[in-house]
Amino acid sequence: MPDPLPDGTAPSDAFPMPVASIRHPTGLWVLVTTEAGLAFSLYGFESLLVLYLVSYLLHPNVADHVWGMGLFLPLIRSLYGAASPSAIAAAITGLFLSLIYATPLLGGFMADWRLGRIRTVIIGGTLLVAGLLGLAVDQTFLLGLLLLLVGLGCTRGILPAQVGALYPGNDPRRADAYQLFVLGIQGAAILSPALCGTVATRYGWHAGFLTSGIGMFIGLNVYLFGCRFLPRDQPMHLRPASVPFTPSDRKSLLALGVLLPVLAIATLSNTDIFNGYLLWGDQAYQLEILGFRMPTSWLVSLDGFVSTFTVLGIIWFWRAWNRRRPDPGEMPKILIGSTVCSLAPLLLALGSWLQPGLHSVSLLWGIGFHLVNDVGFGLCYATGMALFSRVAPAAISATVVASYSLHLFVGNLVAGKVAGLVTKMPWTRFWLLHVALGIAGTIALFAISRIFRQQFTRDESA
Known part of the structure; x- marks a missing residue:
């Protein structure tokens, strides 16, 4: 058996792992395709959810027929103080989107300590398909959401951890692999909202949700046939009952x-x-x-279209940079990205100020927003996954990498509250609030990068 990888798994015999080469192992393309199928389903669903709630499901004659809605709506009103349909829809959307980024932590635990990564992903993909089918019936809408939460928890955190397990130590291909992983998501993000939104417009909301399920169905089958190219799971009976952490491990987890x-x-x-x-x-x-x-759901496709080119640009830029200069490391890239991302809503604030009124803001302002935002977020997201994959203690790498999605859990909780203000405050002020919060977060990121400089600095000798 080959030597174990840093996260405790063994590389598959089916592919070579030349550190010096830019060529990636076959397993990466299996994971990229699987993640793209998952992203097709997720982005298609997300692009419809808040609009579907406002336009259809929250109408009394419909909501009364949804199993459990009589208990769920009072809970949402008490948690968020939401009263108008748009505020309730924003609160439900924010809560759900936050939870789908919290459940991967549970999935990571199951993969590390109970089921193994491959089995956990297969179970999760099956639940995702079942959940999207549940959305096609009014009565089972909340049940479908529950199945989606569990299914996403068993997939979203595990797939990125499996990407990291394909590369030993400080293999320079790791960050590049995560950019390619994200690039697969971008392709799905372009196609899915446009296709699902068009189907929903012509044939109804339920048909749109069913269309989104096609992606996960294909991704699950690719994973089933391609999992032989992935690092094998260590048998559960060989794993220690408890993990001894060094002081360095504890400080890394704190950071x-x-x-x-x-x-x-x-x-x-x-x-x-x-x-x-x-x-x-x-x-x-x-x-x-x-x-x-x-x-309106096509706006998500617009974001996916723009972000595809920004991700390609980011990959090209850092490859060109690294040919002549040393790589700056993950935290400097994240800081640059968060700064750019924080400033993007200035364009929407300016558009709202110069062209006030219903249906009066030119979409050119939106294109500018997506361009700036996607450059910033593209620098943050994939680089952050690479950072968590590298710094995580080897024995619990799947759990730690899955925990990376918790920043989106927190972000969506905040967005669920902030989004409810869109009908309560001037649009210009609404977007300036986003700018202020982003800048405050970036300043705090800089402080953290200095405090935990030793943990975040890559050891090139490893």
Whole structure:
């Protein structure tokens, strides 16, 4: 058997792992395709959720037929103080989107200590398909959401951890692999909201949700046939009952834990794209193009289209930079990204100020926003995954990498509250609030990077 990788798993015999080569192992492409299928389902669903709630499900004659809604709505009103349909829809969306980034921590624990990574992902993919089928029926909407939460918990954190397990030590291909991993997500993010939104417009909301399920169905089958190219799971009976942590491990875990809520605030403008931004865009943008009104969900496809090119640009830039200069490391890249991401909502604030009124803001302001935001978030997100994968103690790497999604859990909780303000305050002030929060988060990130400099600095000799 080959030597174990840093996270305690063994590399598959099916692929070579030349550290000096830029060529990536076959397992990466299996994981990229699986994640793309998952992202197709997730982005398609997310692009419809808040609009579906406002336009259809929260109407009394519909909501009364949803199993459990009589208990769920009073809970949402008490937690968020939401009264109007748009505020309730934003609160439900924020709560759900936050929870889908919290459950991967449970999935990581199950993968590390109970089921193994491959089995956990297979179970999760199956539950995701079942959950999306549940959304096609009014009565089972909340049950479908529950299945989606569990299914996403068993997949989203595990797949990135499996990417990291393909590369030994400080293999320079690791950060590049995560950018390619994210690039697969971008392709799905372009296609899925446009396709699902168009189907929902023409054939109804339920048909849109069913369409989103196609991606996970394909991704699950790719994973089933390609898992032989992935690092094998260590048998459960060979794993220690408890993990001894060194003082260095404990400080690394503390550093990563402190990083999460601050990163959530610094990248809030990106998190709110699936919530307040859609509610605002539905009212503010000029969406009529040559007599055709673009579905609001297409704004998510626009973001995916723009972010695909920004991710490609980021990959090209750092490859060119590293040929002549030393790599700056993960934290400097994250700080640059969060700064750029924080400033992106200034364009929406300016557009709202110069072109006030319903359906009066040019979509050109939105294109500018997505361009700036996606450059910033692209620098933060994949680089953050690489950082967590490298710094995590080997024995619990799946759990720690899964915990990276907790910054999106916190971000969506905050976005669920902030998005409810879109109908309560001037639009210019609404977006300036995003700028202020992002800048505050970036300043805190800088302070954390100095305090935990030793933990975040990469040891090139390893």
